[in-house]
Amino acid sequence: MNHQKRSTEKRKSEHIDIALNQPVAGTDITTGLEQFRLVHESLPEIAYSEISLKTTFLEQSLQTPFLVSSMTGGTEKARTINRNLAQAAEARGWAMGLGSCRAALEHPETVDTFRVRDVAPTIPILANLGAVQLNYGYGADHCRQVVELVEADGLILHLNSLQEVFQPEGNTDFRDLLSKIEGICNTLEVPVGVKEVGWGINGKLARRLFDAGVTFVDVAGAGGTSWVQVEKHRSKNPLLIQAAKTFSGWGLPTAFCLQEARKLNPTGTLIASGGMTNGLDAAKALALGADLVGFGRSLLAAATQPTPEAIAFQLERIETECRIAMFGSGIDRVERLQGTSRLQKCPLNP
C-alpha cells in the first residue's frame, strides 16, 4: 500500500469515525425548516393506505422522493456501509449517492468498496467527485471512467471550498470552475448534478449551474453536518483549530437555499439536503419545492451495522413519517405536496 493511498484511506475512515462519534453539527445555525409548519387538515378525505410517495428522478420512476446522500467509499468499513445503504435503498426504492470516487480511480484496488450495482440493480446510483479536481488534472475522461467503474446513472460534482481550506494541503484553487463544469456537462453521456457538502448553494448559483447544463442541483445547506467541525477534529494545526470554531456556524440554511433556488429556478430539478433527520422535515422540504430529499449523516449510524435491517428500518421510518405528514395535511401525492399552499411560515399563532 503506497503512502498516498494510505493517507486517503486514513482520511476517509477518520471522516466516518468523527461523523459517528463527535459533535459535528454546525453551531448557532439550523436548517430553517423548524420555521415552517404544514397546516393540519382534520378531514383529509383521503385514505392513509392510498398515499403514494412515487416520483420520478432522472427520467426514472422512483418509489420514494428520497436520496441517500454521498458519503463514503475506499475502505473496508465504507464497503459495509455502501452495501447496507444500497440494499436498503434498493428494497425501499430510494436513489443513492456514493462518496467521492477519486480513490476508485487513483487506487483501483478500492473500486469494489464503491460498487453496489449487484445489490442495487434498479435504483439510480450516482457517482461523486470533487468539482475542484477539474483544476487539479481531472477532466471528462476521469469523470466518465468513475461513472463506468461504479455503473452509475449519473455523476455528482461536489463543491466544498471551506473543507479544502481546513484540510492539510487542500485544493483551494476554485478559479474558472463553472466553465469546466459546463464542459463536463456537455461531454458526459450521463446526467451531471452539482451539490454542496453542507454550506448551501444559493439561488443565483443554482441558476448559473442550470444555465451551464447541470441536470440537478442539491443545495446541501447548513443546519446539519458542518465540515469545518469534522476537519477540526482531524486537524493538528492550532491556528486552523481555533479558526474552525469561528466558522462552525457558517453557511446558508437548507430551507433558505431551497426557497431561493426554487424561486429563481421554477423548473430545475432540486434536491434538498443538509440536516434532514425525519420524514416531516422531508415533507416540508418537498412542500418548499424540492424534487428529492437527501439524508446524509442521520443514516450513518444505522448503516454501520453488520446487516442492512437497521438502515432499512430507518428508511421505512422516514417514509412513514412523510406519509403521516401528508395524511395530516390531506395530501396523497408527492406532486400535490410540492409547492402546496398548506405550508406556512411560523408562527401560526395569530
Place this chain on the structure above:
Amino acid sequence: MNHQKRSTEKRKSEHIDIALNQPVAGTDITTGLEQFRLVHESLPEIAYSEISLKTTFLEQSLQTPFLVSSMTGGTEKARTINRNLAQAAEARGWAMGLGSCRAALEHPETVDTFRVRDVAPTIPILANLGAVQLNYGYGADHCRQVVELVEADGLILHLNSLQEVFQPEGNTDFRDLLSKIEGICNTLEVPVGVKEVGWGINGKLARRLFDAGVTFVDVAGAGGTSWVQVEKHRSKNPLLIQAAKTFSGWGLPTAFCLQEARKLNPTGTLIASGGMTNGLDAAKALALGADLVGFGRSLLAAATQPTPEAIAFQLERIETECRIAMFGSGIDRVERLQGTSRLQKCPLNP
C-alpha cells in the same frame, strides 16, 4: 367478556391512565393564547358581584360558557369520572360531553358507564362518536341510537386522523367523510357538532362543516393534550414510537384555529378547546370569539376522586378566574366579552 370488548376496555382505561400519569402535552407548541392579553381597566365601573357568566348553547340557557370536553366511558373508572363530571357540571351549569359512545353500542352492558342523565337532568349532554366510523359501517341509525341511549341533547362527531394512524389497526380511511357527515346532520333530530381531538380545525374546514349542516364546531386545537404522545405510550411498534416523537409538535394552535374560524364564520357556534387550564385562558378565548370554552385533560385528575367535590372546586375556580378577568377588563356580560376590542396581541410593550 369477549375479546373485542376487553381490548376496547383496555384501550379506554390505558388512555385515562396515560393522560393522568405521563407527559402527554404536545412539545414545542402552545395554544397561542399566551400571545394575547386582556387590557386592564383600572376603573371597571361595574360591581364584581353583578358579573354574569350566563349564556345560551343549543338554544338552551346555560349558567356558564363552559363545557366538559368529551373524554371517557366504557369502564368502571370511566363511570366514576363521568358521574363526578356530570354532578359537578349540573351543580355549576356547565355543558358536558361524553367520551366516544361506540362501546355503549357495541357492548350494551357498558351503557350505564355513559349514562349520567339521572345526576344531570338540566344541562346539555352531548354524545360522541368518531366521524371515521361512518366509513366503517356506522350510519344515521347508530348515531340516533347512541343519542337515545345516553339521553343526549346532541351528538359530537370527532375527527382524529393522526390518532388512528398511531393506533394499532386504526381506521384510517377518511374518504368522502364530509358528505356522510352532511347526511347525518340532515337526518338526525338533534344538533350535530364536529370536533378535533387536539390538532385543530382550521377556518376553511369549519366553514365547510357549517355548510354541510353542522350546528357547532369545536376547534380542539394544539397546545394541550397531544394524542400522538398518548398513543406513543401505548405503542409496541418501534417505528411508530420513533415517528411519534417527530409529530409531538404537530397541529394548529387553539388560538390560531379560533381566530381563523371566527373570521371565516362570523355567526357559526364555535367551541374553543385544546390546552385550556384556567378561566383567564377561557376569557381570552371568549374574547377571540368563542361561544363556549371546553376543558379536557385539565379536569381529569380531580374527576377521578371518589366524590364530586374536587372536580366541582375546579369548575368553580375556572369560573372565578373568568369573572376576575372580566372584572379586570371592566366587562360584566359574556356577550360583551365576545369579540371585545380589549383583547390585544402581545407584546403590549410599546
Place this chain on the structure above:
Amino acid sequence: MNHQKRSTEKRKSEHIDIALNQPVAGTDITTGLEQFRLVHESLPEIAYSEISLKTTFLEQSLQTPFLVSSMTGGTEKARTINRNLAQAAEARGWAMGLGSCRAALEHPETVDTFRVRDVAPTIPILANLGAVQLNYGYGADHCRQVVELVEADGLILHLNSLQEVFQPEGNTDFRDLLSKIEGICNTLEVPVGVKEVGWGINGKLARRLFDAGVTFVDVAGAGGTSWVQVEKHRSKNPLLIQAAKTFSGWGLPTAFCLQEARKLNPTGTLIASGGMTNGLDAAKALALGADLVGFGRSLLAAATQPTPEAIAFQLERIETECRIAMFGSGIDRVERLQGTSRLQKCPLNP
C-alpha cells in the same frame, strides 16, 4: 384595641412583611422599559457637575423629578418607615406619598404614624385613599379630613380593583366611581391625583380622569410589585390561592401605559411608577414623557432601617444614575430629557 382596628393593623403589617420577604413581583411581565435605550452621546458638550434634576410638581419647585410611592401607615413599623422616607425625601428633594390614610380616620390614635410634616417641612406630601371607598360611605369630607390630618399638599385616590377581589371581604363595587372622583376634584381645595397599584392606567382612562378634573395621574403599571402575589401570601382561601397564580402576570406594563397616556394626554401631569429600581429606568420614563417617576417596593428594605441613612443613600444612588444617564445622552435638564428623540426602541442593533 377593637377588632376592626386590630385586623386593619394586621393587614398593613402583613403587607410590609410580605413585600419585604416574599417573591411578589409579577411573573412573565416586565415594565417594558428594557425595550428602550437612550442613545449614547460620546461628546455630550455639557459638564457633569452642571446637570440639574430640578423640576416642578403641583406648582412647587422640586429638587428631583422623583416620588416615594404611597406605601404605608397605621402601625409602629410603618411609623419608622414613613419617618425615614420623609427625612430622606426632604433631604434630597423628593415628593412623598403616604400609604392609605383610612386608618388615620377610622383609628385616630394611628394618625401620628402617618404624620411626617415635622421632618419634611418643604416637600410635597400626598395623602392617600382607596377610590372605591367613595362607594362605601366616604365623601369629600373624609377626603378633606385626611389631607388636613397629615398636612398634605394633595390627595391620591388609588384604584385597586383586583386587590379588592383577592382580599377577604374586599370592596368590589366599582360602579359610578368616575363621577364620584369628579365630585371630589370639584370640592377639594388641594389637587387630587389618581393612581393604580401595579396593573397600570391605560391611555383612555387617563384622559377620562383628566377630563373629570384630576390634577395628575400615576400610571403605576405592571412589571414591579403584583398585588395578586402579595394577597396570595395572606390568603387562606384555597380557590383564591390557585386563582392568584393565574393572575400573577396580569396588568399593563408601565412603559406601555406611560407611552399611551402621554400620547392621549399631551399636557396632563403624569407620574410613571411600577417596577422602578434605578435611575436609568427613571431617565427612560422621563424620556417617554413622565413628569415624575415613582419608586415603591424597591425603597422598602432600606426604609426599614432604624435611621434614614440607608434610604437616603438609595435616593442618592437613583439620582446619580439618572444624572449619569443624562450625561451619557448629552442632556443636562429634565425638561430636555422629557420627550427626547434620543430614546429609541430596541434593538438598536441594525
Place this chain on the structure above:
Amino acid sequence: MNHQKRSTEKRKSEHIDIALNQPVAGTDITTGLEQFRLVHESLPEIAYSEISLKTTFLEQSLQTPFLVSSMTGGTEKARTINRNLAQAAEARGWAMGLGSCRAALEHPETVDTFRVRDVAPTIPILANLGAVQLNYGYGADHCRQVVELVEADGLILHLNSLQEVFQPEGNTDFRDLLSKIEGICNTLEVPVGVKEVGWGINGKLARRLFDAGVTFVDVAGAGGTSWVQVEKHRSKNPLLIQAAKTFSGWGLPTAFCLQEARKLNPTGTLIASGGMTNGLDAAKALALGADLVGFGRSLLAAATQPTPEAIAFQLERIETECRIAMFGSGIDRVERLQGTSRLQKCPLNP
C-alpha cells in the same frame, strides 16, 4: 516617584490586570455583528492563495485592514505589551494605537514604555490622548509633543465620558470640546482621529467630527469591553459600585454605530472596533463599510507573554479567518468586501 505619578501608574496597571482577569464585557449587549451573515458562495471562482488583505490607511499602504486598538503605556508591564504588539504588528502589517500618552508628557521617565518605533519602523503608529484633557489645560502644543515623543503618524483623541464619571476625580467637563478638537485638527501637522472607548460614536456625531476636520473616526462601540465594568472593579465608592451595575449594558452596539456612521458619511475613514474577537467579525465589519477594524482586549492576554510569538499567532489567526470568510463569500480583495451586497441581515432563514 511623586504621588501623582504613582497613582497614574497604579491606575494603568490596575486597568490591565482587571481587563485580563475580571468579567469586563458589557452585559445584555452585543456588537450586533451576530445579526449579520455573509452569504456563502459555493463556487468562489477565486484561488484562496490569491486573496489579498492589502489596503491603505492615512495614505500609507498596509498589509491588512487591521489595527491594534489603543491600550496601554506608562508601566513596566505596559512596555512589554506595547513592544510585543508593535513587533507583531510590524511583522504582519497591522496599524497600531498606543494607550493614552498623557503619562509620557507628565512623567517623562515613562516615555520609553510608549516608544516602539525602533521595533515597528514602517507601520502607522497612533498616539493617544483623552479629548477631555483639552478642557483641563491641554492644547495643540501638548498634542504635538506626544506625537513627536512617540514618533507617531497621527493622533487619536478618545471620548470616554462615562469612564470619567466612574473614576475618582474624573474629568467630567465636556463643554465646548468639539470646537477645541477642531482647533487641534487645524493646527496639527499629522492626521487626527477621534475614538470612543466602548460605548460607540453615533452617525451624527461622526459627521460633526468629520466636519470639524477629523481625519478618521473609530466608532469603538458596545458589545466588548465595558469601562463601567472595569472601573467598578477599581472603585471603593459603594454608590458608584451599585450604579455601575445599572450601566453595564450602556452604549451603542458596534454594528449599529458603523452602519449609521457609514450611511451619514459615505467617504469618511471609519474604523470599526469594540468587541472584535475574530476575523469573521472583522470581515462583516468591513462589509458594513469599515476601512479598518480594531482589536482591543481580545489581544491583551497574548500580548502579555514574554515574547511576541503568541500575539503574532493571534494576529495571523485573525487574518486567516478574514481570508476564509472572503473565500467563503467569493471575494478576493478588501475593496470588494467593503459595502458588498453579500452581507445580509439575519435571519437568512426564509
